């Protein structure tokens with residue numbers, strides 16, 4: 001496939017749309033707050049996560065600055081993980097990493113929904129960091145909440 | 150416009166297709182390409198003269214030493230140093246600055262002294278001083294940057310005082326293209342007894358540099374940004390300043406005599422060059438200087454200014470663009486932010502069309518904060534770049550705007 005097709009795959013309309021109008025954008029109070037950044041390119045993300053008593057994700061919002069891939073990935077992620085049980089969110093994180101790196105196998109493709117569209121990142125290995133930025137912040141938030149409880 | 154496109158034949162790397170389109174290399178501020186004259190000199194050295202320097206008493210070592218020390222003289226001439234003994238070979242700008250921030254700072258800074266730098270420094274002219282401040286208890290201050298990308302010199306009298314023991318300043322900003330008035334700044338510092346270090350990474354090989362005219366105590370630059378190989382750079386230090394400095398690394402080459410208890414050291418520059426140096430790198434740097442001088446630094450500077458003015462004028466027409474840095478006199482790069490696309494996305498798009506741009510914070514995070522941008526896209530030019538290449542860039546950028554809007 002020509003590189004320009006790869007580029008269209010990377011920047012599909014849905015992805016550009018999420019990056020231009022990210023969902024669950026903003027802040028939460030009374031929550032676990034994690035700041036994540038990508039020191040090589042300066043992308044930054046702030047992830048705000050409220051956990052329920054079972055450790056599931058009751059509410060989630062994010063803000064920050066970054067490229068279309070990091071913003072779209074975070075936006076789509078918040079839609080999918082909001083209301084999820086902890087183990088389900090962990091499983092999605094693992095599956096999503098496989099989607100963007102092409103390593104390992106995806107266990108539950110349906111759970112990821114449109115996040116599968118970020119598969120195009122596989123052809124651009126240096127963008128894996130971008131796609132994972134929000135996810136790494138979520139992972140850290142889950143670790144912190146586990147420590148607290 | 151000054152046309153130096155006939156020199157492109159000297160740069161084999163430029164004549165290739167990338168992703169099916171002719172390569173346009175606009176990341177010269179990160180590293181320049183190398184002419185075949187420099188590559189040939191490296192080959193010649195390795196095929197005919199290779200040996201360690203200053204050690205062997207045989208023909209090859211003598212030849213290697215002669216070429217090595219001849220390159221030091223070339224560098225001295227190139228930057229207008231008073232003597233070749235003021236030229237220390239390092240791995241590059243970063244190592245040059247660290248040498249001063251470790252050796253000089255340890256000897257001459259004490260708690261409460263001020264280290265003054267500017268808001269437009271590269272991380273390599275910030276972090277070493279922050280480390281030095283932590284070790285010595287010195288205090289860090291900076292000259293802020295104005296909206297137009299120049300230094301706020303109205304605050305100079307307040308900041309550059311006798312309390313400041315060291316003033317570190319970039320000659321040409323790699324993120325804005327600003328050419329700082331280093332001569333005036335150093336004159337003021339000198340009058341107050343403040344030691345000065347100028348980061349010349351973006352200036353050497355791009356515009357005429359004369360360290361005695363600038364009047365700095367230290368001047369640091371990298372070979373790889375001026376047609377020489379990677380891994381070689383220079384620290385110029387004024388003779389009387391170097392004479393007071395302790396050694397840095399200990400080892401072979403920098404000593405006079407060694408006993409099991411103690412050693413005595415050579416004078417500068419060898420005092421600061423422990424171990425086997427990057428001999429090929431030094432010889433390559435010499436060849437790069439020969440090459441640049443055959444082209445003419447004045448001509449290179451003029452070409453850079455004209456090409457940049459043209460690029461700035463073209464870029465200004467892009468919808469939603471914000472150009473950073475001064476409008477008038479500036480170095481050969483254009484940095485910008487587009488409303489519709491983050492630098493990372495833009496640079497990715499450009500790459501698929503064979504255009505090498507740089508996107509990100511360019512190792513100047515404080516400056517990005519200052520201008521409230523997550524990063525910028527940057528096109529940086531050298532003498533082998535052409536107006537036709539700028540036109541190609543504009544075509545690609547217009548397509549990117551359509552793609553991302």
Ligand SMILES: Cc1ncc(COP(=O)(O)O)c(C=O)c1O
Nearest residue numbers: 241242243271273323348350371
């Ligand atoms: C202004 C400036 N200072 C310092 C450096 C560091 O140079 P080097 O990485 O060659 O040590 C650079 C290059 O990136 C630069 O542009």
